[in-house]
Amino acid sequence: MTTALKGLKVLDFTQMMTGPMATMMLADSGADVIKVEQPEGDPFRKSGETTLGGDGVFFLAINRNKRGITLDLKSDSGKEAARALAAGADVLVENFRPGFTEKVGLSYEELREINPRLIYCSITGFGHSGPDAKRPALDQIIQAMSGLMQITGTPESGPLKTGFPFSDLATALIATTGILTAMHARERTGEGQRVDLSMMDASIFSLVPRDVYFDATGKTPPLMGNEHWDIVPNNTYKTLDDRDIMIITINDKFWHILCEGLGASQLKTDPRFATKNARLNNRQACDAELAEIFATRTLAEWDQALSAVGAIYGPVRTWPEVFSDQHTVDNLLKTLEHPKAGTFKVINNPLQFSATPNEIVMAPPTLGQHNDTILTGGCGTAWQSGNV
Structure with missing residues (x-):
């Protein structure tokens, strides 16, 4: 067996998270990815407080399966080497601030002249035009400005960012889709193209399906923590051993199933909870009833009881539990x-x-690890020396 993208040549000028995550996805599928860093290295190598062997663990998490070189793109020799590599590449991915690639002679317009089949993926924070185009962008800033934080949190906490870099991850996955879509188009046309994506646009796109709700009502979904504005129950509840369990009942059928698993059949016909609208109108009472019931047994006991009836639920697992599963x-x-x-x-x-x-x-490359094999002897032979 072989990998799906074996032979695909990807020139990776990205840094931090969203770009490197996208190119890692391509590398996992067999693409030969050459990660190009400035002489001082990707800033992610020094990001965070935890390092292994001098590199930040965040960098090590998203740069596997890549060969790595350093180029000073402000020098003539660096620009020449970058253009030579681009001439033989299938895909180029960059997330520089708008205007930088034009300054160093690596814009799409210039590179397509020497490589018409090149797929050029440009990832920005806010796009290439408009008042925010050149402002710096990090995940938390995009979450704040895209509206994501307005639907994360509780009335008490106020808007919150997610517990992981959602905007970085969503942008990376959409960028990978864009690159693969352009590759499919190239099979028909024989020509490459530019693929543009901003973190802001990707994050606003991720508000689906709440976009139609907002258009229809003009309302921002309220901050409700683990609750849902249109489903009751949809919440976490404490068990006897002070653990948490997530419960969702998307319709009356699953409300009945939950009641069976709880040993509380009387709640099926309780007029306060018998229908979806009734439960919505009596949200606090429903949550109070369930909280009292869940507090009578341990998480393991509820796990067994709810699994037996096919309820929609999930223990809120700790990281040690997740990573030892x-x-x-x-x-x-x-x-x-x-x-x-x-x-x-x-x-x-x-x-x-x-x-x-x-x-x-x-493993992820050390800084400049493959300079000798890729840059020595001319960049034209670099793509023949890939070992992925």
Whole structure:
């Protein structure tokens, strides 16, 4: 078996998270990704308080399966080397601030002259035009400005960011889709194209399906924490052993199933809760009834009881529980050997292919690790030396 993108040549000028995450997805599927860093390195190498072998763990988490070089794009030799690599690439991905690639001679317009088949993916914070185009963008800023924080949190907390870099991740996944879509188009036309995506646009897109709700009502969904404005119950409840369990009943059928699992059949016909509208109108009473019931048994006991009836629920698991789960250990964790960082585990690509499986074959590169093999002897032969 071979990987799906074996032979695809990707020139990666991205840094921090959203771009490197996208190119890592391509690399996992077999693309030969050359990560190009400035001489001082991707800022993510020094981001965060935890490092392994001198590199930040955030950098190590999203740069596997790539070869790495350093180029000073402000020097003539660096620009020349970058253009030579671009001439032989299938895909180029960059997330510089707008205007930088034009300054250094790496704009799409210039590179398509020497490589008409090039797919050029440009990721920005706010797009290439408008008053915000050149302002710096990080995940939390985009979450704030896109409206995501307005639907995350509680009335007491106020707007909150998500517990993970949602805007970075969403943008990376959409960018990967865009690159693969352009590759499919190139199969028909023989020509590359530019793929543009901003973190702001990707984050606003992720508000789906609340867009139609807002258009129809003019209302912003309220801050409700673990609750849902249109579903009751949709909340977490404390168990006897002070754990949390997430409960959702999307319709009356699943309300009845939940009541059976709780041993509280009387709630099925209680006029306050018997229908969806009744439960919405009596939200606090419903939550109070369920909170009292869930407090009578441990999480393990409720897990068994609710599983038996087919209720929609989930224990709120701790990270040690998640990362020691047998499925996670067997399918999603991969141990890498790094020349400086030693051994560490990463989360494997979750896509499962029957004929072209993803692979993790290389640890993230050290700074400039492949300068000799890629840059020595001319960039024209660099793509023939890939080992992914």
